[in-house]
């Protein structure tokens with residue numbers, strides 16, 4: 001079977017990543033089964049009419065349904081992007097977090113083994129402690145919160161499976177979130193400053209933020225190149241959230257004096273955050289030809305779409 005005829009099942013299709021990845025996979029010629037919680041909220045009806053895609057509701061908390069639907073759809077490849085991604089929610093609701101992030105992944109693995117599907121599992125920089133920064137794929141994990149622990153447990157299940165598996169870890173994803181209900185740092189800054197609100201933004205955390213279109217492209221490359229193992233897919237610029245916020249404010253010509261830099265210790269959030277993450281992406285560049293967009297360009301690419309839609 002040629003790569004272009006592969007059937008790809010995506011979980012989390014209503015999310016920030018899913019809403020970019022699903023259209024990209026269709027445009028690249030794959031047959032796509034997009035799955036998400038409840039009805040389709042993000043896919044363009046015109047895209048669905050193209051015939052190379054169907055949307056199927058799938059609750060990750062329903063293991064029986066996961067098995068039933070994966071077996072009946074018999075995909076060649078699964079991209080498991082769905083997850084409970086709210087870090088503080090995970091800390092306060094560990095059972096739901098575990099069931100969504102770990103138990104569901106194990107059901108997906110079991111079903112994938114039955115239909116001999118490959119699996120790309122989407123994971124996070126939060127599997128690391130944040131002490132070292134600029135992590136490589138082979139660095140030792142050491143999560144500092146429940147969300148990170150759940151994603152690491154799921155990674156271990158994926159790695160222990162008999163599947164043709166790969167793991168795409170990523171960092172602080174931003175982009176056109178009009179398509180999903182989640183805000184991201186750039187849309188949050190834009191919306192708060194537009195209302196004239198002052199915001200405090202952390203300036204002692206380090207990240208390599210990831211443009212969602214780059215992440216979707218990297219995952220496509222992983223599928224097309226039949227990659228296996230772990231890949232770090234992030235942006236190439238090393239920034240603090242404060243620096244990102246200033247860049248967003250400047251892009252929208254909003255008042256940067258409303259943004260105050262603070263240390264993470266200022267906030268009393270339920271879940272601790274790793275201080276310094278960020279990825280070394282040499283392996284993805286070398287083996288996949290991954291080439292992420294510079295932050296300054298990505299911000300304008302992302303918001304040009306929003307500008308035309310929201311008239312901002």
Ligand SMILES: NC(=O)c1ccc[n+]([C@@H]2O[C@H](COP(=O)([O-])OP(=O)(O)OC[C@H]3O[C@@H](n4cnc5c(N)ncnc54)[C@H](OP(=O)(O)O)[C@@H]3O)[C@@H](O)[C@H]2O)c1
Nearest residue numbers: 012014015016017037059060061082083085124170172173
């Ligand atoms: N965003 C980031 O900064 C970031 C950073 C590192 C790693 N990641 C990883 O990247 C992947 C994609 O995340 P994202 O940025 O697209 O986050 P997102 O926008 O929160 O998307 C996650 C999706 O999972 C879905 N989901 C949650 N519980 C579900 C359930 N019980 N049944 C079915 N679907 C369920 C959510 O559904 P609803 O839309 O209905 O809530 C949402 O659409 C995740 O695996 C995440 O861990 C993200």
